[in-house]
Amino acid sequence: MTVRTAGVLLHPTSLPNGVLDDNAWWFLDWMQKSGLSIWQVLPLTAPHDDLSPYHSLSAFALNPRLLPTDWEERLEERDFAKFLAQPPLWLEDYALFMVLREKFHHSAWSAWPSVYRLREPKALQQAAEEHHDRLLHFKKEQFGLLSIWHELKQDANSRGIKIFGDMPIFVAYDSVEVWKQPEQFKLDENLNPTVVTGVPPDYFSETGQRWGNPHYNWPVMQQDNFKWWCCRIEAALELFDLVRIDHFRGLEASWEIDVNEPTAINGRWVKAPGAQLLERLQQVFPSLPLVAEDLGVITPEVIALKEQFNLPGMSVLQFGFSGLPDNPHAPDALVPNSVVYTGTHDNDTTLGWLHSLHPGTREWMLSQVAQDVKEMPLALIVTGLRSVAERVIVPMQDWLGLGSEHRMNTPGTTENNWHWQFQWSQLPEGLDQRIRYWVEQSGRLPS
16 A cells, blocks of 8 residues: 655754754654654765765765764763774774874875875874874764764654655765775776766756766676675665665766866766666665655666666656656656655755746746645645655745745855755744645645
8 A cells, every 4th residue: 555655855954053952853843743754864974075965075974063062971981882892884994084184184085195095004003093082083973973863763763754865876086985995986096086977968057067976886896796885775774764866867877077078068878787786785675765866867778777676766846847748747747656846955945946937937837736725835835745646755945935045055056055954933833733734635644
């Protein structure tokens, strides 16, 4: 039997203090009263200085900025000793990486002296001995983050709320993983990338997007049966009930750009062994709770890969009013095995988007959404809730009816992104009961 659910998209950095303090538990209270049963977050990993959760220092370690001020008081030293006795596989390398970043004034690992860049055992051991206290500090931060997050997830699950996480398909070049296992990536003999990731020119950008992440060395990954990916998924499934694979189409083929090319124009599609990878992951994790982020220009091969493994895809209602035939985001084109959004973290808020539309388009759009709901963005939200999609996720900004100044991220820009936080004073009185009414009316209230 299909279970219809509704949820909210809110990264923990967008909680009132931007950390995992009491506000995270109060947010669960609010979700429960509102009848929302999915909390979707962005990647929880430690970002670089641009704060983008899609560009992290580690594919495994959590973001220390999420720690509340009193985090050390909340932890038991005896439990920390147990954690150190059986640490996560990635912990030692992460802590050493962070120690060396500090030692070399936060420069990228590729700029470190060669003994550290090339991971000469004697130099690494000496650094670990010299900086023992700092190593412990970085390990303790991760212990604190994992303890608090597991407590929060356990509490959410006990209330019938699932945590929906996000996994960027690629990793940053300046990350522990590339420093520790350069053979898993397409690098030259000096450990510099030969090609980088991106997407080709399209409707949104004449020069495409040059992301700059290194590409995976898929033949090497196949040799050990995708061990690195298995570790990554295992770590994600300890944090989340459901995991979105960002840029899923990169598992079928990805756009490779020569490292010397300044834009993404001159690249090429290179096939990836996505079917073999997903088969292996299904062997290791039989009930693999993945969602494919399949937005953008998607080929029949990508659709076939998604359908071969019965993975839900995504639809975004803001994209649904182009008037073009075969638009998969149009309200009447939505499918059950999908996650439907009003917008994502990369979109303007629905109110901001509405104001940006040409008046004629706006009038036509308003004639296509729930006609018994007079105000926006609620009319678009209710359209999603009444759709056939099994899961509907609404950004917190849209539940609150906020404008463009509350946007989370504008792709292709580097200023004023990832900073947004809501305040409890922005919640109108009775909002939880109004949300609960529409969630129940559309058959999405948890049983």
